[in-house]
Amino acid sequence: MYSDKVIEHFMHPRNVGKIEDADGVGKVGNPVCGDVMWIYIKVKDGKIVDCRFETFGCAAAIASSSVTTEMIKGKTIEEALKITNKAVAEALGGLPPQKMHCSLLAEQGIKAAIEDYMRRRKKGEEKGA
Protein backbone atom coordinates (compact mmCIF):
# COMPACT_ATOMS: atom_id res chain seq x y z
CA MET A 1 0.00 0.00 0.00
CA TYR A 2 2.96 2.36 0.61
CA SER A 3 5.58 3.58 -1.88
CA ASP A 4 9.21 2.54 -1.44
CA LYS A 5 10.00 6.11 -0.45
CA VAL A 6 7.48 6.03 2.41
CA ILE A 7 8.85 2.73 3.64
CA GLU A 8 12.41 3.98 3.36
CA HIS A 9 11.69 7.10 5.44
CA PHE A 10 9.61 5.10 7.88
CA MET A 11 12.33 2.51 8.38
CA HIS A 12 15.12 5.09 8.54
CA PRO A 13 13.59 8.35 9.67
CA ARG A 14 15.82 11.44 9.56
CA ASN A 15 16.01 14.05 12.31
CA VAL A 16 14.23 12.16 15.07
CA GLY A 17 14.17 13.68 18.55
CA LYS A 18 13.72 16.99 20.24
CA ILE A 19 15.78 20.18 20.11
CA GLU A 20 16.33 21.28 23.70
CA ASP A 21 16.83 24.97 22.89
CA ALA A 22 14.42 25.14 19.96
CA ASP A 23 13.33 28.55 18.68
CA GLY A 24 9.90 27.24 17.78
CA VAL A 25 7.84 24.13 18.57
CA GLY A 26 4.74 23.07 16.68
CA LYS A 27 2.42 20.56 18.34
CA VAL A 28 -0.38 19.26 16.15
CA GLY A 29 -2.71 16.30 16.13
CA ASN A 30 -5.53 14.72 14.18
CA PRO A 31 -8.56 14.07 16.36
CA VAL A 32 -9.89 11.24 14.17
CA CYS A 33 -6.88 8.97 13.99
CA GLY A 34 -5.39 10.32 17.21
CA ASP A 35 -1.96 10.82 15.69
CA VAL A 36 0.26 13.55 17.13
CA MET A 37 3.28 15.31 15.67
CA TRP A 38 5.70 17.68 17.38
CA ILE A 39 8.09 19.67 15.18
CA TYR A 40 11.06 21.60 16.58
CA ILE A 41 12.92 24.30 14.61
CA LYS A 42 16.09 26.26 15.16
CA VAL A 43 16.26 29.56 13.24
CA LYS A 44 19.26 31.72 12.42
CA ASP A 45 19.15 34.90 10.28
CA GLY A 46 15.70 34.05 9.01
CA LYS A 47 16.75 30.56 7.96
CA ILE A 48 15.78 27.21 9.46
CA VAL A 49 19.12 25.71 10.39
CA ASP A 50 17.85 22.66 12.24
CA CYS A 51 14.59 20.77 12.43
CA ARG A 52 13.61 17.66 14.37
CA PHE A 53 10.43 15.78 15.11
CA GLU A 54 8.67 13.47 17.52
CA THR A 55 5.65 11.60 16.20
CA PHE A 56 3.05 9.28 17.64
CA GLY A 57 1.47 7.86 14.57
CA CYS A 58 1.26 5.57 11.62
CA ALA A 59 4.01 4.84 9.11
CA ALA A 60 2.77 7.62 6.80
CA ALA A 61 2.86 10.13 9.64
CA ILE A 62 6.41 9.14 10.56
CA ALA A 63 7.57 9.23 6.94
CA SER A 64 5.85 12.60 6.41
CA SER A 65 7.57 14.04 9.47
CA SER A 66 10.91 12.72 8.34
CA VAL A 67 10.75 13.98 4.76
CA THR A 68 9.40 17.35 5.89
CA THR A 69 12.30 17.97 8.25
CA GLU A 70 14.61 17.30 5.30
CA MET A 71 12.63 19.62 3.04
CA ILE A 72 12.69 22.65 5.32
CA LYS A 73 16.24 22.49 6.58
CA GLY A 74 18.16 25.40 5.01
CA LYS A 75 14.96 27.10 3.85
CA THR A 76 13.96 30.61 4.85
CA ILE A 77 10.86 31.08 6.99
CA GLU A 78 8.96 32.36 3.96
CA GLU A 79 9.96 29.37 1.86
CA ALA A 80 9.09 26.92 4.63
CA LEU A 81 5.63 28.44 5.00
CA LYS A 82 4.93 27.61 1.36
CA ILE A 83 5.36 23.87 1.83
CA THR A 84 2.04 22.13 1.29
CA ASN A 85 0.93 18.66 2.21
CA LYS A 86 0.78 17.88 -1.52
CA ALA A 87 4.48 18.65 -1.78
CA VAL A 88 5.17 16.41 1.22
CA ALA A 89 3.16 13.58 -0.31
CA GLU A 90 4.91 14.06 -3.67
CA ALA A 91 8.30 13.95 -2.01
CA LEU A 92 7.26 10.58 -0.62
CA GLY A 93 6.25 9.24 -4.03
CA GLY A 94 2.57 9.58 -3.18
CA LEU A 95 0.36 8.46 -0.30
CA PRO A 96 -2.81 6.33 -0.33
CA PRO A 97 -5.93 8.55 -0.26
CA GLN A 98 -6.88 7.65 3.31
CA LYS A 99 -3.35 8.63 4.37
CA MET A 100 -3.21 12.07 2.76
CA HIS A 101 -4.15 13.64 6.08
CA CYS A 102 -0.90 12.33 7.55
CA SER A 103 1.03 14.66 5.25
CA LEU A 104 -1.33 17.46 6.20
CA LEU A 105 -0.26 16.91 9.78
CA ALA A 106 3.34 17.63 8.71
CA GLU A 107 2.33 20.83 6.91
CA GLN A 108 0.39 21.96 9.97
CA GLY A 109 3.31 21.00 12.22
CA ILE A 110 5.74 23.20 10.32
CA LYS A 111 3.30 26.10 10.26
CA ALA A 112 2.69 25.75 13.99
CA ALA A 113 6.42 25.66 14.72
CA ILE A 114 6.96 28.83 12.67
CA GLU A 115 4.03 30.55 14.35
CA ASP A 116 5.50 29.66 17.71
CA TYR A 117 8.85 31.05 16.58
CA MET A 118 7.23 34.34 15.44
CA ARG A 119 5.28 34.64 18.68
CA ARG A 120 8.39 34.15 20.75
CA ARG A 121 10.31 36.68 18.64
CA LYS A 122 7.56 39.23 19.02
CA LYS A 123 7.56 38.70 22.77
CA GLY A 124 11.34 39.06 22.78
CA GLU A 125 11.13 42.33 20.82
CA GLU A 126 8.47 43.68 23.18
CA LYS A 127 10.61 42.80 26.16
CA GLY A 128 13.71 44.19 24.50
CA ALA A 129 11.99 47.50 23.64
Next chain:
Amino acid sequence: MVYLDNNATTPIDRRVYEAMSPYLFEKFGNPSTLYSIGAEARAAVEEARKRVADLVGARPDEIVFTGCGSESDNMALKGVAFAHMERGKHIIVSSIEHHAVLNTAAYLEKIGFEVTYLPVDRYGMVDPDDLRRAIRSDTVLVSIMLANNEIGTIQPVKELCSVSHEKGVLFHTDAVQAAGKLKIDVEELGVDLLSLSAHKIYGPKGVGALYIRKGTKIHPLIHGGHQERGRRAGTENVAGIVGFGKAAEIALQEMEEEAVRIAELRDRLEMGILERIEDVIVNGHPERRLPNTTNISFCYIEGEAIILKLASRGIYASTGSACSSDTLEPSHVLMAIGLSPEVGHGSVRFSLGKFNTADDVDRTLEVLPEVVSNLREMSPFWRRKNVQR
Protein backbone atom coordinates in the same frame (compact mmCIF):
# COMPACT_ATOMS: atom_id res chain seq x y z
CA MET B 1 8.72 -16.17 7.94
CA VAL B 2 6.91 -16.09 11.27
CA TYR B 3 3.17 -16.02 10.63
CA LEU B 4 1.22 -14.87 13.67
CA ASP B 5 -1.97 -13.79 11.95
CA ASN B 6 -3.96 -17.01 11.93
CA ASN B 7 -7.18 -15.24 12.92
CA ALA B 8 -6.99 -13.35 9.62
CA THR B 9 -6.57 -16.56 7.66
CA THR B 10 -4.69 -19.83 7.81
CA PRO B 11 -2.57 -21.66 5.26
CA ILE B 12 -4.26 -24.69 3.77
CA ASP B 13 -3.34 -28.06 5.27
CA ARG B 14 -1.64 -30.29 2.69
CA ARG B 15 -4.11 -33.11 3.40
CA VAL B 16 -6.92 -30.69 2.62
CA TYR B 17 -5.32 -29.75 -0.66
CA GLU B 18 -4.89 -33.40 -1.58
CA ALA B 19 -8.52 -34.14 -0.81
CA MET B 20 -9.65 -31.23 -2.97
CA SER B 21 -7.56 -31.60 -6.06
CA PRO B 22 -9.38 -34.55 -7.71
CA TYR B 23 -12.55 -32.45 -7.67
CA LEU B 24 -10.86 -29.77 -9.75
CA PHE B 25 -9.66 -32.25 -12.36
CA GLU B 26 -11.03 -35.72 -13.11
CA LYS B 27 -13.99 -35.44 -10.73
CA PHE B 28 -15.10 -32.02 -11.96
CA GLY B 29 -18.76 -32.92 -12.38
CA ASN B 30 -21.77 -30.80 -11.47
CA PRO B 31 -23.49 -32.41 -8.46
CA SER B 32 -26.89 -31.78 -10.03
CA THR B 33 -26.28 -33.97 -13.08
CA LEU B 34 -27.36 -37.57 -13.24
CA TYR B 35 -24.38 -39.38 -14.73
CA SER B 36 -21.49 -40.75 -12.74
CA ILE B 37 -19.11 -37.79 -12.37
CA GLY B 38 -22.04 -35.72 -11.17
CA ALA B 39 -23.07 -38.38 -8.69
CA GLU B 40 -19.48 -38.60 -7.50
CA ALA B 41 -19.37 -34.87 -6.85
CA ARG B 42 -22.74 -35.02 -5.11
CA ALA B 43 -21.55 -37.82 -2.84
CA ALA B 44 -18.41 -35.85 -1.99
CA VAL B 45 -20.45 -32.78 -1.06
CA GLU B 46 -22.68 -34.89 1.17
CA GLU B 47 -19.67 -36.53 2.82
CA ALA B 48 -18.23 -33.06 3.50
CA ARG B 49 -21.56 -31.94 4.93
CA LYS B 50 -21.42 -34.80 7.39
CA ARG B 51 -17.91 -33.87 8.48
CA VAL B 52 -18.74 -30.21 8.97
CA ALA B 53 -21.86 -31.25 10.89
CA ASP B 54 -19.71 -33.49 13.10
CA LEU B 55 -17.41 -30.58 13.94
CA VAL B 56 -20.27 -28.79 15.67
CA GLY B 57 -22.44 -31.74 16.76
CA ALA B 58 -25.16 -31.06 14.17
CA ARG B 59 -27.08 -33.26 11.76
CA PRO B 60 -25.91 -33.08 8.15
CA ASP B 61 -29.25 -31.77 6.90
CA GLU B 62 -28.87 -28.80 9.24
CA ILE B 63 -25.74 -27.56 7.41
CA VAL B 64 -26.00 -25.17 4.44
CA PHE B 65 -22.82 -24.42 2.53
CA THR B 66 -22.23 -20.75 1.70
CA GLY B 67 -19.60 -18.65 -0.04
CA CYS B 68 -17.85 -17.49 3.16
CA GLY B 69 -18.33 -16.76 6.84
CA SER B 70 -19.63 -13.32 5.97
CA GLU B 71 -22.36 -14.84 3.83
CA SER B 72 -23.32 -17.17 6.67
CA ASP B 73 -23.70 -14.18 9.00
CA ASN B 74 -25.67 -12.28 6.36
CA MET B 75 -27.96 -15.23 5.79
CA ALA B 76 -28.58 -15.73 9.50
CA LEU B 77 -29.47 -12.09 10.12
CA LYS B 78 -31.32 -11.19 6.93
CA GLY B 79 -32.81 -14.61 6.43
CA VAL B 80 -34.34 -14.71 9.91
CA ALA B 81 -35.28 -11.03 9.90
CA PHE B 82 -37.13 -11.36 6.58
CA ALA B 83 -38.85 -14.60 7.57
CA HIS B 84 -40.17 -13.13 10.82
CA MET B 85 -40.86 -9.51 10.02
CA GLU B 86 -44.61 -9.91 10.42
CA ARG B 87 -43.98 -10.81 14.04
CA GLY B 88 -41.49 -8.04 14.78
CA LYS B 89 -38.66 -5.92 13.49
CA HIS B 90 -36.21 -5.81 16.38
CA ILE B 91 -32.89 -7.62 16.57
CA ILE B 92 -30.11 -7.63 19.17
CA VAL B 93 -26.38 -7.96 18.55
CA SER B 94 -23.32 -7.34 20.69
CA SER B 95 -21.21 -4.26 20.09
CA ILE B 96 -18.07 -6.32 19.40
CA GLU B 97 -19.39 -8.48 16.54
CA HIS B 98 -17.42 -8.88 13.33
CA HIS B 99 -18.36 -6.40 10.63
CA ALA B 100 -20.15 -9.20 8.78
CA VAL B 101 -22.75 -9.04 11.56
CA LEU B 102 -22.50 -5.35 12.46
CA ASN B 103 -22.84 -4.03 8.93
CA THR B 104 -25.66 -6.44 8.18
CA ALA B 105 -27.45 -5.17 11.27
CA ALA B 106 -26.81 -1.60 10.12
CA TYR B 107 -28.30 -2.46 6.72
CA LEU B 108 -31.39 -3.92 8.38
CA GLU B 109 -31.71 -0.70 10.37
CA LYS B 110 -31.64 1.26 7.17
CA ILE B 111 -34.56 -0.68 5.74
CA GLY B 112 -36.73 -0.33 8.82
CA PHE B 113 -35.57 -2.77 11.48
CA GLU B 114 -34.50 -1.68 14.94
CA VAL B 115 -31.22 -2.92 16.36
CA THR B 116 -30.00 -2.95 19.96
CA TYR B 117 -26.24 -3.12 20.43
CA LEU B 118 -25.34 -4.76 23.74
CA PRO B 119 -22.35 -3.38 25.63
CA VAL B 120 -19.50 -5.55 26.92
CA ASP B 121 -17.41 -5.30 30.08
CA ARG B 122 -13.68 -4.52 30.05
CA TYR B 123 -12.90 -8.12 29.14
CA GLY B 124 -15.32 -8.11 26.24
CA MET B 125 -18.07 -10.15 27.92
CA VAL B 126 -21.78 -9.65 27.35
CA ASP B 127 -23.87 -9.74 30.54
CA PRO B 128 -26.88 -12.11 30.20
CA ASP B 129 -28.90 -9.69 32.34
CA ASP B 130 -28.31 -6.95 29.77
CA LEU B 131 -29.66 -9.29 27.13
CA ARG B 132 -32.69 -10.16 29.26
CA ARG B 133 -33.51 -6.47 29.61
CA ALA B 134 -33.01 -5.78 25.90
CA ILE B 135 -35.41 -8.44 24.61
CA ARG B 136 -38.80 -7.00 23.60
CA SER B 137 -42.03 -8.54 22.39
CA ASP B 138 -41.05 -7.68 18.81
CA THR B 139 -37.52 -9.09 19.01
CA VAL B 140 -36.98 -11.76 16.35
CA LEU B 141 -33.27 -12.57 16.63
CA VAL B 142 -30.28 -12.30 18.94
CA SER B 143 -26.81 -12.63 17.42
CA ILE B 144 -23.79 -12.86 19.72
CA MET B 145 -20.48 -14.30 18.62
CA LEU B 146 -18.96 -17.35 20.27
CA ALA B 147 -15.40 -16.00 20.30
CA ASN B 148 -14.11 -12.60 19.28
CA ASN B 149 -11.63 -12.36 16.43
CA GLU B 150 -9.62 -9.45 17.87
CA ILE B 151 -9.29 -10.19 21.58
CA GLY B 152 -10.37 -13.84 21.68
CA THR B 153 -12.95 -13.43 24.45
CA ILE B 154 -15.40 -16.35 24.62
CA GLN B 155 -19.00 -15.38 25.35
CA PRO B 156 -21.28 -17.32 27.71
CA VAL B 157 -23.32 -18.40 24.69
CA LYS B 158 -25.14 -21.25 26.40
CA GLU B 159 -26.48 -18.87 29.04
CA LEU B 160 -27.22 -16.07 26.57
CA CYS B 161 -29.03 -18.53 24.35
CA SER B 162 -31.24 -19.81 27.15
CA VAL B 163 -32.14 -16.22 28.10
CA SER B 164 -33.15 -15.73 24.50
CA HIS B 165 -35.16 -18.94 24.35
CA GLU B 166 -36.98 -18.16 27.60
CA LYS B 167 -38.51 -15.29 25.68
CA GLY B 168 -39.02 -17.34 22.54
CA VAL B 169 -36.37 -15.53 20.48
CA LEU B 170 -34.08 -17.28 17.98
CA PHE B 171 -30.35 -17.20 18.70
CA HIS B 172 -27.47 -17.01 16.19
CA THR B 173 -23.79 -17.23 17.04
CA ASP B 174 -20.82 -16.43 14.80
CA ALA B 175 -18.43 -19.30 15.50
CA VAL B 176 -16.02 -18.47 12.68
CA GLN B 177 -13.14 -17.93 15.11
CA ALA B 178 -14.17 -20.49 17.69
CA ALA B 179 -14.33 -23.41 15.25
CA GLY B 180 -11.27 -25.61 15.27
CA LYS B 181 -10.04 -23.92 18.45
CA LEU B 182 -12.81 -24.87 20.89
CA LYS B 183 -15.08 -27.86 21.14
CA ILE B 184 -18.47 -26.82 19.80
CA ASP B 185 -21.73 -28.67 20.30
CA VAL B 186 -24.87 -27.01 18.99
CA GLU B 187 -27.00 -29.24 21.22
CA GLU B 188 -25.18 -28.18 24.33
CA LEU B 189 -25.11 -24.51 23.38
CA GLY B 190 -28.72 -24.65 22.26
CA VAL B 191 -28.21 -22.19 19.40
CA ASP B 192 -30.54 -22.06 16.41
CA LEU B 193 -27.98 -20.79 13.90
CA LEU B 194 -24.20 -20.88 13.83
CA SER B 195 -21.71 -19.51 11.26
CA LEU B 196 -18.51 -21.19 10.12
CA SER B 197 -15.76 -20.42 7.61
CA ALA B 198 -13.27 -22.87 6.09
CA HIS B 199 -10.25 -20.60 5.72
CA LYS B 200 -9.88 -20.09 9.47
CA ILE B 201 -9.43 -23.83 10.03
CA TYR B 202 -6.75 -24.61 7.40
CA GLY B 203 -9.32 -25.01 4.65
CA PRO B 204 -9.74 -23.03 1.43
CA LYS B 205 -10.94 -19.45 1.18
CA GLY B 206 -14.37 -18.73 -0.22
CA VAL B 207 -16.43 -21.41 1.48
CA GLY B 208 -18.46 -21.21 4.67
CA ALA B 209 -21.41 -22.89 6.29
CA LEU B 210 -24.47 -21.97 8.28
CA TYR B 211 -25.91 -24.40 10.77
CA ILE B 212 -29.69 -24.00 10.84
CA ARG B 213 -31.52 -25.97 13.51
CA LYS B 214 -34.22 -28.14 12.00
CA GLY B 215 -37.53 -26.31 11.89
CA THR B 216 -36.05 -22.78 11.95
CA LYS B 217 -37.89 -20.44 9.63
CA ILE B 218 -35.44 -18.62 7.37
CA HIS B 219 -35.40 -17.08 3.89
CA PRO B 220 -32.64 -17.76 1.39
CA LEU B 221 -30.38 -14.91 0.21
CA ILE B 222 -29.63 -16.49 -3.16
CA HIS B 223 -32.60 -17.62 -5.21
CA GLY B 224 -32.27 -19.91 -8.21
CA GLY B 225 -31.81 -23.65 -8.42
CA HIS B 226 -32.75 -26.20 -5.82
CA GLN B 227 -29.22 -26.64 -4.43
CA GLU B 228 -28.78 -26.85 -0.65
CA ARG B 229 -32.47 -27.87 -0.44
CA GLY B 230 -33.48 -24.53 -1.86
CA ARG B 231 -31.69 -22.55 0.82
CA ARG B 232 -28.75 -21.41 -1.24
CA ALA B 233 -28.98 -21.61 -5.00
CA GLY B 234 -25.96 -21.94 -7.26
CA THR B 235 -23.78 -24.80 -8.39
CA GLU B 236 -21.80 -25.98 -5.39
CA ASN B 237 -18.15 -25.04 -4.90
CA VAL B 238 -17.41 -28.76 -4.88
CA ALA B 239 -13.64 -28.69 -4.38
CA GLY B 240 -13.97 -25.96 -1.75
CA ILE B 241 -16.67 -27.86 0.10
CA VAL B 242 -14.63 -31.07 0.01
CA GLY B 243 -11.68 -29.10 1.40
CA PHE B 244 -13.89 -27.66 4.13
CA GLY B 245 -15.02 -31.18 5.03
CA LYS B 246 -11.46 -32.45 5.22
CA ALA B 247 -10.38 -29.44 7.30
CA ALA B 248 -13.29 -30.04 9.68
CA GLU B 249 -12.38 -33.71 10.02
CA ILE B 250 -8.74 -32.88 10.81
CA ALA B 251 -9.76 -30.15 13.24
CA LEU B 252 -12.02 -32.52 15.13
CA GLN B 253 -9.23 -35.10 15.43
CA GLU B 254 -6.38 -32.80 16.32
CA MET B 255 -7.99 -29.86 18.06
CA GLU B 256 -7.73 -31.05 21.63
CA GLU B 257 -4.00 -31.64 21.58
CA GLU B 258 -3.27 -28.66 19.37
CA ALA B 259 -5.20 -26.27 21.58
CA VAL B 260 -2.99 -27.17 24.53
CA ARG B 261 0.23 -26.84 22.55
CA ILE B 262 -0.82 -23.53 20.99
CA ALA B 263 -1.97 -22.11 24.33
CA GLU B 264 1.47 -22.86 25.74
CA LEU B 265 3.13 -21.01 22.87
CA ARG B 266 0.70 -18.12 23.22
CA ASP B 267 1.39 -17.88 26.95
CA ARG B 268 5.11 -18.00 26.35
CA LEU B 269 4.78 -15.13 23.90
CA GLU B 270 2.54 -13.12 26.19
CA MET B 271 4.68 -13.65 29.30
CA GLY B 272 7.80 -12.91 27.31
CA ILE B 273 6.39 -9.60 26.12
CA LEU B 274 5.29 -8.63 29.63
CA GLU B 275 8.76 -9.42 30.96
CA ARG B 276 10.65 -7.59 28.26
CA ILE B 277 8.55 -4.52 27.50
CA GLU B 278 7.14 -2.01 29.95
CA ASP B 279 3.80 -0.24 29.68
CA VAL B 280 1.90 -2.93 27.84
CA ILE B 281 -1.70 -3.99 28.43
CA VAL B 282 -3.11 -7.42 27.59
CA ASN B 283 -6.64 -7.14 26.23
CA GLY B 284 -9.37 -9.75 26.43
CA HIS B 285 -10.57 -12.09 29.13
CA PRO B 286 -7.80 -13.63 31.25
CA GLU B 287 -9.38 -17.12 31.22
CA ARG B 288 -12.29 -17.21 28.84
CA ARG B 289 -10.18 -16.62 25.77
CA LEU B 290 -9.27 -18.44 22.55
CA PRO B 291 -6.10 -20.48 23.15
CA ASN B 292 -4.26 -18.96 20.19
CA THR B 293 -4.97 -15.24 20.56
CA THR B 294 -3.30 -12.44 22.45
CA ASN B 295 -4.07 -8.79 21.90
CA ILE B 296 -1.59 -6.37 23.38
CA SER B 297 -1.55 -2.58 23.62
CA PHE B 298 1.87 -0.99 23.49
CA CYS B 299 1.39 2.42 25.07
CA TYR B 300 2.79 5.57 23.45
CA ILE B 301 3.10 4.11 19.94
CA GLU B 302 0.85 3.23 17.04
CA GLY B 303 -0.08 -0.25 15.86
CA GLU B 304 0.36 0.12 12.13
CA ALA B 305 3.94 1.26 12.63
CA ILE B 306 4.62 -1.78 14.83
CA ILE B 307 3.08 -4.14 12.25
CA LEU B 308 5.14 -2.72 9.38
CA LYS B 309 8.38 -2.83 11.33
CA LEU B 310 7.70 -6.42 12.33
CA ALA B 311 6.82 -7.30 8.74
CA SER B 312 10.12 -5.88 7.54
CA ARG B 313 11.75 -8.44 9.82
CA GLY B 314 9.57 -11.28 8.52
CA ILE B 315 7.08 -11.36 11.40
CA TYR B 316 3.41 -11.06 10.48
CA ALA B 317 0.75 -9.92 12.91
CA SER B 318 -2.07 -7.43 12.62
CA THR B 319 -3.84 -4.55 14.26
CA GLY B 320 -7.17 -6.02 15.27
CA SER B 321 -9.41 -7.11 12.48
CA ALA B 322 -8.09 -7.10 8.93
CA CYS B 323 -11.15 -5.14 7.90
CA SER B 324 -10.18 -2.28 10.20
CA SER B 325 -6.85 -1.61 8.51
CA ASP B 326 -8.33 0.90 6.09
CA THR B 327 -10.23 2.94 8.63
CA LEU B 328 -8.67 5.57 10.83
CA GLU B 329 -10.71 4.96 13.93
CA PRO B 330 -9.36 2.52 16.45
CA SER B 331 -11.05 -0.88 16.49
CA HIS B 332 -14.67 -0.88 17.66
CA VAL B 333 -13.85 -3.88 19.84
CA LEU B 334 -11.09 -2.10 21.74
CA MET B 335 -13.28 0.99 22.14
CA ALA B 336 -16.11 -1.20 23.45
CA ILE B 337 -13.88 -2.69 26.17
CA GLY B 338 -13.08 0.84 27.25
CA LEU B 339 -9.56 1.53 25.99
CA SER B 340 -8.73 5.16 25.25
CA PRO B 341 -8.26 5.86 21.53
CA GLU B 342 -4.49 6.35 22.03
CA VAL B 343 -4.06 2.99 23.67
CA GLY B 344 -6.45 1.37 21.20
CA HIS B 345 -4.31 2.64 18.33
CA GLY B 346 -1.26 0.97 19.80
CA SER B 347 -2.72 -2.53 19.86
CA VAL B 348 -1.45 -5.58 18.06
CA ARG B 349 -3.10 -8.96 17.70
CA PHE B 350 -0.87 -12.01 17.63
CA SER B 351 -2.82 -15.11 16.62
CA LEU B 352 -0.98 -18.40 16.54
CA GLY B 353 -1.74 -21.50 14.56
CA LYS B 354 -0.83 -25.13 14.18
CA PHE B 355 2.22 -24.40 12.08
CA ASN B 356 3.86 -22.19 14.71
CA THR B 357 6.78 -23.41 16.79
CA ALA B 358 8.62 -22.29 19.90
CA ASP B 359 11.27 -20.83 17.58
CA ASP B 360 8.65 -18.52 16.09
CA VAL B 361 7.81 -17.23 19.54
CA ASP B 362 11.44 -16.76 20.51
CA ARG B 363 12.22 -14.94 17.28
CA THR B 364 9.31 -12.58 17.93
CA LEU B 365 10.48 -11.98 21.48
CA GLU B 366 13.90 -11.10 20.13
CA VAL B 367 12.68 -8.60 17.53
CA LEU B 368 9.67 -7.01 19.21
CA PRO B 369 11.41 -5.16 22.07
CA GLU B 370 13.73 -3.49 19.56
CA VAL B 371 10.83 -2.45 17.35
CA VAL B 372 8.87 -1.05 20.27
CA SER B 373 11.73 0.91 21.79
CA ASN B 374 12.71 2.26 18.39
CA LEU B 375 9.20 3.63 17.84
CA ARG B 376 8.95 4.87 21.39
CA GLU B 377 12.12 6.89 20.90
CA MET B 378 10.22 8.71 18.18
CA SER B 379 7.09 9.30 20.21
CA PRO B 380 6.47 12.61 21.96
CA PHE B 381 4.59 10.70 24.65
CA TRP B 382 7.24 8.20 25.57
CA ARG B 383 9.71 10.09 27.71
CA ARG B 384 7.01 12.26 29.15
CA LYS B 385 4.60 9.38 29.56
CA ASN B 386 1.79 11.88 29.48
CA VAL B 387 -0.70 9.85 27.50
CA GLN B 388 -4.02 9.48 29.30
CA ARG B 389 -4.99 5.98 30.15
